[in-house]
Amino acid sequence: MFFPTLFQLAAKAVAQQIHNDSIPIDFNFDTKSSNEVVRHLLELDPKNIVKLKTHGSQLSRLTELDLSECEIDVEGISNLKKFNLISLEFGDWYHLRTEFPHPTNSSGIDIVSLLERALKSDSQKMMVHLGFTGEMEDLMMGWERNISKLLPSLQSITIIADLIEEQRWFSKFCHTFPNLRVLDISYVESLKGIKHLKNLQKLVMGYELDEDVYGYNELSELKNLRVLDVSGESIEIISSLLQAEVRIENLEFLDCSMTLVEDHELKEFVKCHPKLKTVVAISTECNNSYIPTIDLLNFNSHDSTMKSLKYALSNGRDEPAEACVQFITDKLIKFPKQLIDSEIRELINALSYVLRETEDQSTKHLAIFCFGKSSFFETKRFFNLFWLEIPGIVELIFKSWESFKWSGMKRTAVPFILSVFKRIVEFLRFGRVFQDRLMYSIIEKTIELSCQYPENIRKVTFILIEAHRFMSLEQSTVMCNNKKVMEGLFEYAQIFIKHNTFSNHRIMETIASYLNQASENTLKHLVSNCQAVEKCYEQVMKISSKHSQKNLSQIVLRLMTVINQDDEKALTFMACSILSLLLAKNLTDDRVYVNSIIEEFNNSWVRSNILDCQYTTEVLDAIFTSKHSTDTLIRFGLILMSNFIHAKKFESREYWNWIQTTSAGVQNNEKWTKKTRDSASAVLYEMAMIKKKWWCPLL
Known part of the structure; x- marks a missing residue:
C-alpha cells in the first residue's frame, strides 16, 4: 500500500542530486518528469527556484509550478516565460510591489502586470489553474475581471488569503469566472453568488463563514459538484449545512477532517446525500463511527486508518497526517499485543513511508517519537518480523532527523533515536549477530550524535560499550580503522572529562581495544589530524579513575609506535x-x-x-x-x-x-x-x- 512508484522514486532521487549540485544534466526532461522533479526540488528547499534559471533548457517542458513557499525575484518572474505553464501558484509577493506597483495603493501590487511579465502568450491562452496566497487588499480593484480576460481558459483557482471586507466581492468573482470547475477559497464572508458556478465540480472551503446559514443554501444549486472539502479547525460546518437544509444532488466525496462534527450530524448529512461514496472524518468526534453505506476514512478500523493516512499524505494534508501518525503511535505504545502480524507490518511500513515522503517536520518528529517510545520495538516479535528491514529503518530515521531545519526539533528527537539504537544493541544479548551495515551505521551515527548532544551521555555510553562488547572480530577490525569513528571516540572521551562518570574507564577501555587492532595508517591519522596525544595529555591530568588512567597508558603506548621521535619531538615529549x-x-x-x-x-x-x-x-x-x-x-x-x-x-x-x-x-x-x-x-x-x-x- 505505502510504496511509491519507480517513477516517483526516480524523480525524487534526481531532484536530490540537482539540489546537491552533484549530477550533470545533459538531457532534457519530458513534461511529466519536469513537473515532478521541480516539485520535489522546491519541497527540498524553496530557494531551489534559482535552478529554473540554471537548468531552464533541461526543464523547458515544465507546465506546472507551485511558488507558494518561494520568494521569487523580478528576474525569476521574467525567467518564467521560458516555460509553457498551464498551472501556476504564487506565494508572498510583497517584495515585488516596487516592480509591479498598484496604481492607487502604495503597498499593493498589480497582479495583472506581474502575470503579463511571467507568462508567454501561449501560456496566457492555455492557463487552466491559478493560485495565490497573500493580502487580497494588495490587488487592484477589478483584478478578477482583468485576469479573466488575460487567462480565458482558467478552470481552477486557489485563493488562500485574508478576509475580504467587500461583501459583494465573492458574488462578482463568481460572475466573472462562470466556467470554474475547481475552487479553493478561504476567509470569504458569504457564499452568495456561488450558484453561478454551474460547472463547479470541486469546492474547498477551509473556514466557516461569518454570516448566518443563508449563505450556504446556494450550494444546493451546484448540480455538478462532486467533491466538497470543508476541513478546518474548530468549525461546525456540517451542522451549519444541515441547518441551511443544503442538498448537493451529485455529491460523492466529503472531507470534514478536523471539524466539530458529531456522529449523529454526519449520519444525517450522509442520509441527505445518497450519492456520497467517501467521507473523510479524520480527527473528529466521528473517529470511531461506522456508516455502512459509505467508505468512511477515520480510525474505526485498521484498514480505515491506513486509508486515512494515505489520503492525508497524498493530498499534502499535514494536520490530518499527523493525527493519523498519532493514532498509530498510540496503538503501538498501548496495544501492540492486540495487533496481528500483518497489521503490525502495515503500521511499521506506514511510519517508514511517513519518514520517507512527508515534508512536514512535526509529523516526521512524531514518527521518530513512536519508534523511540513504543516498547514494542524492544520485543523479539519486532526483531523477528523486521530483522531484514531494521538497517533500512535505522537509516531512514537518521536521514529524517538530518532533514529537520529547526535545531530545537533536532535536539528533542535525539533521545528517541538513541533509544532505538539502544534497543537494537540490547538485542545482541540474545545471541544475534548484526548485519555489518547495521552495526557500522549504529556506531557511526551514535558517535555523531554524542559529540553534538552530550546531554545524552548515558545512552551513548551504553550503546558504544555494548556494541563493542558483542560485535564480531571482523566487525571490530573494520571499525577500528574507521577514522571518523576513532576521531569521534577521542572527542567523546573529552566530553567525559567534564562528567567524570563511572563509565569513563569503559570508554577508555573501548578506545584502547580498538587501537590495539588499528592499522599504522589509522594511528598516524589520529596522531597528526586528531590531536590524539594532546587529548590524552589533557585527560590524564583531569580524570581521577585509576582504571581510566591505566587504559590511557595503553592508548599512549600504542600511539607512540607511529611517532617519529626525531621529527615530532613535542609529541614525544608530551x-x-x-x-x-x-x-x-x-x-x-x-x-x-x-x-x-x-x-x-x-x-x-x-x-x-x-x-x-x-x-x-x-x-x-x-x-x-x-x-x-x-x-x-x-x-x-x-x-x-x-x-x-x-x-x-x-x-x-x-x-x-x-x-x-x-x-x-x-x-x-x-x-x-x-x-x-x-x-x-x-x-x-x-x-x-x-x-x-x-x-x-x-x-
Missing part, C-alpha cells in the same frame, strides 16, 4: 610526560617497558628549542613526590625542569626555589645514577645562567 605521570602513580601494568621508553627518550634528548607543555607542574609534582619514581623517571623530570625554567623563567619565585632545591637534592643524593645527578647539575647550572642573564631581585 607522550613521555603522560607515561611518567602514570609510572609515578603506579598506574601502568608494564612498568619495565614504560621505563625503557622514557629512558630511550632521556638518552636522545637534545634541547633544540623550548617546549612548553600545559600541566608540567602537575607532572613534576607527581614525579618528585612519588615513592614509585625510578631513576629514569627522575631524570625525565629533570629534563622537564630544564624545559620549564626556560619557558617560564621568573613567573613564580616559589616554584623557582622548589626546582632549585629539588635539583640540588638529586645532585647530592648518591642513590641516583651519575647520569641523573649530572642532569640535576645541568639544571642548576642553567638556572644560574638564566639568573645571571635575566637578573631579578626576587630570585
